[in-house]
Amino acid sequence: MSHWFSVGVLGVGAIAVVMAQPGLADEILSTTSDTEISPITSETEIPRLQNTEAIATTVDEWASQISAQDIGGIEARETDLLSQAIVQITGVRLVPTEGGVEIVLETAEQLPTPATSVVGNALVADIANATLVLPDGGEFQEVSPAEGIALISVANLPNNRVRVSVTGQDAPPVAEITTVEQGLAFSIAPGVEAGATDSDAIQVVVTATRTEEDILNVPRSxxxxxxxxxxxxxxxxxxxSSILGTLVPGFGPPTATGSTRAQNLRGRAALIxxxxxxxxxxxSFGTELFAIDPTAIERIEVVRGPSAIYGNGATxxxxxxxxxxxxxxxxxxxxALTLTSDLVSQEEDGFGYGLEYGFSGRDGNTDFRLGASFDSARALFDADGDRIPPNGLSNDNRLLNLLARVGVDITDETAARGNLQHLQQ
Structure with missing residues (x-):
């Protein structure tokens, strides 16, 4: 209906023009009267509804139409991929160098740049669009080709790939890859084992759960x-007791008597x-910290917070x-020999000394350690030079401490240890 309406409007416009200019209308009519008007034809075929593809009305029909349209594109891409030439590696040579060894992959065409990665002590290089074709038909392997290099292997992988793997003895090797005229060259040098850093060193705590545990995993301070x-x-x-009072946050300061009865962790008693x-x-009268001499100590671990793992006394x-x-x-x-002196009195009683001796050894799977210490604590004097009477263990006292430790390694993960201590004061 709209088509015929627009034609009618155009006709009215033409009549108006003719009426306004009759002379021009006669000229136009006379000019066009002798011209033969041929019908307009088009070679473009107008699509018919019955010739168009039916519109999909279900999910299955839509999926089948999409699959049919993509088949041609997928086949074309597969043809392009298959048309890429697979480079054949026909030989592998090892050339000794001053810094290590050079691996040369012999080919007739140029190889693409491999993708490298490090797995443990091995340097791995994967080459795409390549295949290993050796005369013997197998893979290439060489054990200990150079100092610091444990193994070199070249083998085929699925999907037309070749893997070059170089394993170092103590650390991953260092490689420089260059393209040669007919093949690929790997300049290999032994890697340097990285030294342990502070972040790599793991401190082990055995008191929190009675098992060896990384200090970062202990849910305590x-x-x-x-x-x-x-x-x-x-x-x-x-x-x-003075050493712990200085180095352990929250631990009470030492007392004049040398007893640990008044020393605690955050106001509560600690189990030693x-x-x-x-x-x-x-x-014990608070003498637990006098049972061992500091020279016999390897490490002290302090875990704050109440615990009942070792029984009572650890609030x-x-x-x-x-x-x-x-x-x-x-x-x-x-x-070791140590000497101490009172600040006020330089008399004989104002001097103290300590003597420590340690002896350890190992024979096969058996080890031992012996330790002995003798401390003679000096006398204390007040500001007037008067002698302060002995009070506890801190002054005018003598301590003899003996420690013996014997161990046997039963297996790599099992050992038996025995300790014997003696304290005399």
Whole structure:
């Protein structure tokens, strides 16, 4: 209906023009009267409804139409991929160099740049669109081709790929890949083993759950005092309670009597262990920290917070003292002598001394460590030079401490250890 309406409007416009200019209309009519008007024809075939593809009315019909349209494109892409030439590697040569070894892959055409990665101590290079075709029909392997290189292998992978793997003895090797006239060259040099950094060193805590555990995985506030810190603190005081009061946050300061009865962790009593064995008893009188000399200590672990793993007495936390281990091989002995002096009196009683001796060794799967220490605490004097009467263990006292430790390695993961301690004051 709209088509015929627009034609009618055009006809009215033509009549108006003719009426306004009759002369021009006569000229137009006379000019066009002799011209033969031929019908307009088109060679373009107008599509008919019955010739068009039926519209999909279901999901299955739509999916089938999409699949039919994509088949041609997929087949064309597959043809392009298959048309890419697969480069044949016909030989593998190893050429010794000053820094290591050079791997040369022999081909008739140029190889693409491989994708490299590091897996453990192995450097891996994967080459696409290539295949290994050796005269013997197998893969290439060479054991210990150079110092620091444990293995070199070249093998086929699925989907027309070739893998070159170079395994280092202590660390992944370093490679420089270059394209040669007929093939690919790998310049291999042994890698350098990275030294252990502070972040790589793992401190082990044995007091939190009675099992070896990474300090970062312990759900408590933990302080670990290593042997180096203990040796530095011992230069000022050989009293273990003074060392802990200085190095452990939240641990009470030392007392004049040398007793640990008044020392606690955040206001609560702490359970003191030596190699996991509780030292607190009802008759200890707070002398647990005098049961071992600092020279015999390897590490001190402090875990804050109440715990019932080792029984009662750990409402404030646990202090585990770990003794020194024997040497890994051979024999070792050490001797130490310390002298102390009172600030006021320089008389004979104002001087104190300490003598420590340690001896350790290993024979096969058996190890041992012996330690002995003798401390003679000086007398104390007030500001007037008068002698202060002995009070506890801190002054005018003598301590003899003996420690013996024997161990046997049963397997790589199992060992038996025995400790013997003696304290005399």
């Amino acid at each position: 933990v302080t670990v005092i290593e042997r180096e810190e203990i040796e530095e603190a011992s230069l000022l005081s050989n009293n273990l 262990l030596i190699d996991g064995i509780p030292q607190n008893t009802n008759t 404030g936390g646990i202090i585990n003292i770990i003794t020194r281990r024997p040497v890994e091989e051979g024999l070792e002995s050490e001797v």
